[in-house]
Amino acid sequence: MAGERRQAISTSKAPQPTASYSQAIAANGFVWVCGQVGNDPVTGKAVSDDIGEQTRQAIRNIAIILDEVGATLADIVMVHVFVDTLIDFPAFDAAYQEVMPRPFPARVTVSGGVDPFRVEIAVTAVVPRKA
Template sequence: MSFTTISTPDAPAAVGAYSQGRRIGPFLQVCGQVATDPATGDVLDADVAGQTRRALEQVGTILAADGAGWQDVLMVRVHLARDEDFEAMDAAYREVVSEPFPPRTTVTVVLAPGALVEVDALAVRP
């Protein structure tokens, strides 16, 4: 099966061996997004709520680059640096993603220096 690589200058460029997104058939996987300051390319100096909003905005930009939106998202994965940030992340998530919410998995992991949250999404396009 063939695939399409999704790339947009409106989201942070890949800093390793990965693509911003890839579509195979109707499935569009957006890579994990760490909140990035567009002026510097560095991890955004913000609390978990600010980083969550920015990471979700970046996911949304990549979805839009393939003509998709949050309404097409089947699954979201959130990686948190600290368990105690769950409530603040969840509140910020609700500001960006509308009901009905897609299924979501949230886990605590070690992230890049300065990153408090990383978000990826799987969308299904008609």
């Protein structure tokens, strides 16, 4: 990453982009991971209709992408969440608390259409310095 203003991050281990965007962009010691949904990296299909399981899978997908730059879920500083309906918020938040390390990053959660998925999560993380 040194010497480059921004670098596209890509891994075949995570779901592939379905339009004109990168899985993530790294720049200036940060990485921005595009919105991830609860889809299986191989089939591209939702892992379940359950928002809790979709939330856990979206976060697993984020962790896979972060790993490409040597970051982990613990390096996340900001989370943007889009839930299909705010009625889903309690179940989303319970699943989120199960998998996200503490202290929790800053977060904003809004209701927005992510059909056919029930949740989409985008994050910003700090890329750890290499020793």
